[in-house]
Amino acid sequence: MLGEMKFNNFTKKIASNSPVPGGGSVAAMGAAVAAALTEMVANLTIGKKKYVLEQEEMEKIAGLAEKYREKFSRDMDRDAEAFDSVMEAYKIPKDTEEEKRSNAIQSAAKKAAEVPLEVARDAFELMKWIEIVVEKGNSNAVTDGAVAAMMARTAVLSALYNVKINLCSITDQSFLRKTESEVKQLEEGCQIMERKILAKVKL
Amino acid sequence: MLGEMKFNNFTKKIASNSPVPGGGSVAAMGAAVAAALTEMVANLTIGKKKYVLEQEEMEKIAGLAEKYREKFSRDMDRDAEAFDSVMEAYKIPKDTEEEKRSNAIQSAAKKAAEVPLEVARDAFELMKWIEIVVEKGNSNAVTDGAVAAMMARTAVLSALYNVKINLCSITDQSFLRKTESEVKQLEEGCQIMERKILAKVKL
Numbered sequence: 001m002l003g004e005m006k007f008n009n010f011t012k013k014i015a016s017n018s019p020v021p022g023g024g025s026v027a028a029m030g031a032a033v034a035a036a037l038t039e040m041v042a043n044l045t046i047g048k049k050k051y052v053l054e055q056e057e058m059e060k061i062a063g064l065a066e067k068y069r070e071k072f073s074r075d076m077d078r079d080a081e082a083f084d085s086v087m088e089a090y091k092i093p094k095d096t097e098e099e100k101r102s103n104a105i106q107s108a109a110k111k112a113a114e115v116p117l118e119v120a121r122d123a124f125e126l127m128k129w130i131e132i133v134v135e136k137g138n139s140n141a142v143t144d145g146a147v148a149a150m151m152a153r154t155a156v157l158s159a160l161y162n163v164k165i166n167l168c169s170i171t172d173q174s175f176l177r178k179t180e181s182e183v184k185q186l187e188e189g190c191q192i193m194e195r196k197i198l199a200k201v202k203l
Numbered sequence: 204m205l206g207e208m209k210f211n212n213f214t215k216k217i218a219s220n221s222p223v224p225g226g227g228s229v230a231a232m233g234a235a236v237a238a239a240l241t242e243m244v245a246n247l248t249i250g251k252k253k254y255v256l257e258q259e260e261m262e263k264i265a266g267l268a269e270k271y272r273e274k275f276s277r278d279m280d281r282d283a284e285a286f287d288s289v290m291e292a293y294k295i296p297k298d299t300e301e302e303k304r305s306n307a308i309q310s311a312a313k314k315a316a317e318v319p320l321e322v323a324r325d326a327f328e329l330m331k332w333i334e335i336v337v338e339k340g341n342s343n344a345v346t347d348g349a350v351a352a353m354m355a356r357t358a359v360l361s362a363l364y365n366v367k368i369n370l371c372s373i374t375d376q377s378f379l380r381k382t383e384s385e386v387k388q389l390e391e392g393c394q395i396m397e398r399k400i401l402a403k404v405k406l
Binding site (some may be wrong): 001002004005006007008010011012014015016017019022023024026027029030032033035036037039040043044047066067069073140141144146147148149150153154157158161162164165168188201203 | 210217268361
């Protein structure tokens with residue numbers, strides 16, 4: 001499990017001349033860190049007199065962010081596995097029954113698009129909670145909220161690059177149309193959210 | 204050393220109700236990951252017939268990116284330590300000789316601004332190498348280069364938030380002017396570089 005590796009060994013593994021883990025796992029990793037920072041700002045708000053009215057909301061956000069953090073950590077592996085499956089499908093000998101090989105590639109590529117799409121969707125959802133901790137959370141930790149917002153934005157966009165590269169080999173037109181439309185929405189949405197959140201950080 | 208922690212324990216430590224490690228270490232972490240991806244794209248280019256003309260440049264970049272990766276990993280700790288020193292300085296009892304306390308705070312705050320400023324500067328420098336691997340490196344890994352660019356941009360901006368928050372407590376006007384001007388340059392520079400690099404990624 002990538003999340004159980006020492007950080008320095010994880011980055012060494014990325015740096016190697018193996019395509020996995022790469023940008024897809026890094027997208028999930030960035031999202032996990034954004035979730036951790038969100039949780040931290042919520043935790044730094046809980047129990048503080050000044051923020052007594054925000055108590056309940058911050059407890060809810062700390063719990064949600066923890067779930068996201070754990071989910072994104074698992075996604076680091078899911079992305080690498082989905083990529084490996086695509087490589088495996090391409091390795092099916094070309095003299096295999098044409099349809100069988102092509103179906104295997106199509107199904108692996110769809111999965112390899114769906115995993116990062118889910119990461120992008122979840123990281124975008126997380127931004128709603130980041131906005132709240134930046135707005136109502138402990139103001140001493142406001143820059144941590146800003147970093148969370150930028151990390152989440154980069155996680156969304158990074159995951160979407162990995163969706164798009166997999167779409168290149170997919171032939172199912174209805175899947176392509178549906179996915180491309182969601183990619184576009186998320187691409188624009190995360191940039192707007194980032195700007196909106198950072199505008200609340202006065203420094 | 205934060206880089207020697209398991210990734211999941213590192214994010215758990217961020218998430219806790221302690222302000223350190225926080226956004227400053229995360230900035231350095233994002234930069235380390237950007238360096239690792241840069242190294243990977245270079246390594247995936249080295250030894251490939253199609254890229255024989257890029258061999259020498261890619262070997263140089265792989266070596267440079269490795270140094271950056273190791274440097275940024277150490278910066279994760281340096282940032283946390285600089286933050287701790289500021290906290291220590293503020294803990295000096297207020298009945299201590301006024302000048303002594305104030306000097307300790309000023310000197311700690313300067314250090315806590317300088318460390319992330321250096322991270323921002325280095326992550327911005329790294330973007331020049333990312334541009335080259337995206338342009339001339341293995342095109343199969345072009346999305347990894349795109350993710351590196353976005354991660355480096357977010358590392359620069361995240362580090363700069365940590366510079367700015369520390370500037371709030373610094374009184375040395377000449378230090379403030381000099382630093383604010385560099386902050387502005389890096390803020391604009393990294394956004395321009397990100398756009399420039401991503402424009403080269405056709406998907």
